[in-house]
Amino acid sequence: MDNQPYQLENEAMIYDKLFATSHAQVLRFLARHVGRSFYEREIVESTAVSRSAVNLAANALYEAGFLRRERRGRMNFYAVNDRHPFVRQFKILDTIALLGPLLTQLQPLSRRIVLFGSCAQGTDAADSDVDLFVLTPDRSRVMALISHNRLERPVQPVIVSNQELATMKQNDRAFYEQVQQGIVLWETVDELAT
Numbered sequence: 001m002d003n004q005p006y007q008l009e010n011e012a013m014i015y016d017k018l019f020a021t022s023h024a025q026v027l028r029f030l031a032r033h034v035g036r037s038f039y040e041r042e043i044v045e046s047t048a049v050s051r052s053a054v055n056l057a058a059n060a061l062y063e064a065g066f067l068r069r070e071r072r073g074r075m076n077f078y079a080v081n082d083r084h085p086f087v088r089q090f091k092i093l094d095t096i097a098l099l100g101p102l103l104t105q106l107q108p109l110s111r112r113i114v115l116f117g118s119c120a121q122g123t124d125a126a127d128s129d130v131d132l133f134v135l136t137p138d139r140s141r142v143m144a145l146i147s148h149n150r151l152e153r154p155v156q157p158v159i160v161s162n163q164e165l166a167t168m169k170q171n172d173r174a175f176y177e178q179v180q181q182g183i184v185l186w187e188t189v190d191e192l193a194t
Helices: 008-018 022-031 040-047 051-063 085-109 139-148 162-171 173-180
Strands: 067-072 075-080 112-116 130-135 155-160 183-187
Touching: 008 085, 022 040, 022 051, 022 075, 022 085, 040 051, 040 075, 051 067, 051 075, 085 112, 085 130, 085 139, 085 183, 112 173, 139 155, 155 162, 162 173
Parallel strands: 130 155
Antiparallel strands: 067 075, 112 130, 112 183
C-alpha cells in the first residue's frame, strides 16, 4: 500500500464527476434521507436537477430497484430502497467522499483510520453518526481537527494509541472485532504491532 497522502484535489474532482449525473444526484439525495419519501418537486428543489431529469432518473432508479415509489393522488413519492445492496454500497461511497477533506488532514497524524459501524455497512440513517477509528500518537491534535471540521454529519471518533489498541484487543474483543471489520480508509505502510 502506498503511504503517500491522498491528493485531495484529484479525489474531489473524481467524486464530483461520479456524482454529477442526475441519476447519482437523485440517488444521493434520497440515500441521505433514509426512511423519508419525497415527491419530484421536492427532489428538484433539493438537488437543483431539472424536473424532467429528476423524472427520468427517479423512474430509472425505481425500475432498477434502487427506489420505492408510492402513488398518492396524482403525485409519485420516492424513497430509497435501503435494503438493496447497490444502494448500501453507494451510501458507503458517499460517506467516504464526505470524509475526504477530513481524511486528508488526519493522515499525517495517524497510523490507521477505519470507518466502522452502520456507515461502513451502508445501513446508516440520516441521523446516524459517522463512526471513525483513528490510531494515533497525538490524540489531542486529531480530536481538534475532527471537532473543527464542519461536515454534513457528526463524526463520532474513537481515538487510541498503540498501547490502548493492544488493551482494547485483549479487554474489549467485541468492539475490537467491530473495528477490524470496518473499512480501512488510511494505513501507514509498516505493519502495526497489534
